[in-house]
Amino acid sequence: xxxxxxxxxxxKIVEWLVKPGDYVRRGDLVAVVDTxxxxxxVESFQEGVVAELLVDxxxxxxxxxxxxxxTQTPAEVGAPRHEAxxxxxxxxxxxxxxxxxxxxxxxxxxxxxxAPPVRHLAHRLGVDTARxxxxxKGGAITRADVEHAVAAIPSAGRVRSSPRARRLxxxxxxxxSAVSGTGPxxxxxxADVQHAAAALPPEAAVPVAGVxxxxxxxxxxxxxxxxxxxxxxxxxxxxxxTLMSRSKKTIPHYYLSTTLDLRAAVDWMQSVNAxxxxxxxxxxxxxxxxxxxxxxxxxxxxxxxYDDDDGFRPSASVHLGVAxxxxxxxxxxxxxxxxxxxxxxxxMEQLRDLVSRARAGRLQRxxxxxxxxxxxxxxxxxxxxxxxxxxxPQVAMVGFGRVMEQPWAQNGMLGVRPAVIATLSADHRxxxxxxGGRYLTRIDELLQKPDEL
Amino acid sequence: xxxxxxxxAVQAAIxxxxxxxxxxxxxxxxxxxxxxxLDSLDFxxxxxxxxxxxxxxxxxxxYPAVSTVKGLIGYLAAHG
Numbered sequence: 003x004x005x006x007x008x009x010x011x012x013x014k015i016v017e018w019l020v021k022p023g024d025y026v027r028r029g030d031l032v033a034v035v036d037t038x039x040x041x042x043x044v045e046s047f048q049e050g051v052v053a054e055l056l057v058d059x060x061x062x063x064x065x066x067x068x069x070x071x072x073t074q075t076p077a078e079v080g081a082p083r084h085e086a087x088x089x090x091x092x093x094x095x096x097x098x099x100x101x102x103x104x105x106x107x108x109x110x111x112x113x114x115x116x117a118p119p120v121r122h123l124a125h126r127l128g129v130d131t132a133r134x135x136x137x138x139k140g141g142a143i144t145r146a147d148v149e150h151a152v153a154a155i156p157s158a159g160r161v162r163s164s165p166r167a168r169r170l171x172x173x174x175x176x177x178x179s180a181v182s183g184t185g186p187x188x189x190x191x192x193a194d195v196q197h198a199a200a201a202l203p204p205e206a207a208v209p210v211a212g213v214x215x216x217x218x219x220x221x222x223x224x225x226x227x228x229x230x231x232x233x234x235x236x237x238x239x240x241x242x243x244t245l246m247s248r249s250k251k252t253i254p255h256y257y258l259s260t261t262l263d264l265r266a267a268v269d270w271m272q273s274v275n276a277x278x279x280x281x282x283x284x285x286x287x288x289x290x291x292x293x294x295x296x297x298x299x300x301x302x303x304x305x306x307x308y309d310d311d312d313g314f315r316p317s318a319s320v321h322l323g324v325a326x327x328x329x330x331x332x333x334x335x336x337x338x339x340x341x342x343x344x345x346x347x348x349x350m351e352q353l354r355d356l357v358s359r360a361r362a363g364r365l366q367r368x369x370x371x372x373x374x375x376x377x378x379x380x381x382x383x384x385x386x387x388x389x390x391x392x393x394x395p396q397v398a399m400v401g402f403g404r405v406m407e408q409p410w411a412q413n414g415m416l417g418v419r420p421a422v423i424a425t426l427s428a429d430h431r432x433x434x435x436x437x438g439g440r441y442l443t444r445i446d447e448l449l450q451k452p453d454e455l
Numbered sequence: 456x457x458x459x460x461x462x463x464a465v466q467a468a469i470x471x472x473x474x475x476x477x478x479x480x481x482x483x484x485x486x487x488x489x490x491x492x493l494d495s496l497d498f499x500x501x502x503x504x505x506x507x508x509x510x511x512x513x514x515x516x517x518y519p520a521v522s523t524v525k526g527l528i529g530y531l532a533a534h535g
Binding site: 272275276279280281283285286287327329330353354357358382383384 | 473474475488489492494495496499500502503506512513514515516
């Protein structure tokens with residue numbers, strides 16, 4: 003059980019994405035873990051064959067507990083629950099189920115090309131890519147090919163499912179009993195639900211002229227869902243309370259604020275957006291985040307970690323934590339990695355992706371574990387300024403309020419400009435007002451040349 | 456698009472972007488940001504969802520006109 007954040011002590015396995023006999027590479031997602039704060043995907047740190055799952059579904063274990071045994075050679079695989087042929091053996095001719103595992107890797111050299119996400123999908127769905135006829139460019143196996151192959155796998159009888167899969171099914175209006183599970187012992191996984199949701203006719207997903215009730219009708223009894231949601235919010239509140247108490251007890255905060263002139267940034271954004279379809283439009287937050295990340299690179303005292311033993315360790319990279327309010331209450335602050343190096347468009351795309359996954363409870367381990375500085379943007383909901391509480395072991399929190407039109411005096415003339423109040427909460431053990439002030443000033447300077455962000 | 460279709464499209468889109476909102480209890484005077492608590496990313500997704508479903512692309516300069524549920528329905532009815 004990896005640590006998914008400085009404040010995490012234990013985690014609960016809510017879904018296994020692999021089963022004994024599966025072949026995993028470093029970075030492949032293997033399990034879904036519920037911390038007190040959110041539900042996250044956890045990746046494998048090793049390459050090999052899953053020999054044994056050591057933690058049952060629903061079990062809560064402390065961080066550091068081994069979750070699964072991964073062996074380097076298939077010979078070490080002990081009694082897998084399904085057939086996992088050794089790589090040198092020919093495939094069993096009459097094997098009814100598609101097998102994943104070492105055979106896939108061994109055949110990979112001769113096998114048709116396959117992009118990593120598609121390969122991963124195939125692994126997750128238990129499809130042997132060596133048996134798929136690729137219809138893509140150069141015989142490449144496409145996502146659709148994998149999905150076709152999945153449809154051919156016989157379904158696994160009794161319906162089991164993880165809480166997340168059930169929640170998602172309710173959200174998408176998917177009938178669980180109609181979904182064939184591909185998880186352990188035929189359990190319906192999140193991927194199955196997403197797959198089923200994707201197969202729904204668009205009229206059902208967005209009933210323009212149809213019955214809107216379909217969208218909100220829960221597929222599971224509302225009472226169970228409500229109780230689960232309430233429990234989640236309660237444990238999230240406890241986790242936030244513990245972390246914020248620790249922050250306020252140990253970190254000597256100081257606070258600064260300044261008003262940023264956004265005329266150039268907003269003008270530029272509006273002219274760019276006017277040329278774009280909705281899907282690629284920018285929001286002011288994307289520009290503010292980029293400026294905050296660039297400035298953090300230039301003022302290293304606000305970007306890094308502090309602990310009592312080693313003192314301050316500045317970070318060479320800027321992993322920008324973004325505080326995301328969850329609609330049902332509470333918040334999480336996952337990271338946009340290397341935010342200072344991303345073009346604004348890319349950052350915007352990642353922001354949208356991160357926020358939607360955070361709200362769907364679908365974050366990845368690395369995103370939760372390592373922000374080097376965090377930004378909170380409460381402006382959308384109307385406040386003018388926000389003074390955040392620093393997330394330990396980080397040393398600074400940046401706040402942006404509402405973008406609003408303000409009277410603005412310059413060179414003896416009064417005009418109206420869009421402006422936003424930026425704040426900095428920083429750790430006095432690491433920096434003081436002079437450096438903190440430099441950081442906020444730098445954000446303002448960067449925003450005056452939005453096309454260079 | 457008539458008003459009934461516009462209303463259905465708006466409700467479907469809100470249901471998708473903010474599944475926790477109880478549409479039966481939403482007053483049509485409700486403001487999307489302050490009352491339904493949609494942030495700028497939610498709002499963008501709402502505009503995108505409506506564009507995909509109805510083909511009505513709401514340009515940024517018209518955002519003030521669609522800041523309430525009623526405003527959005529009216530906009531779709533007029534432009535769809």
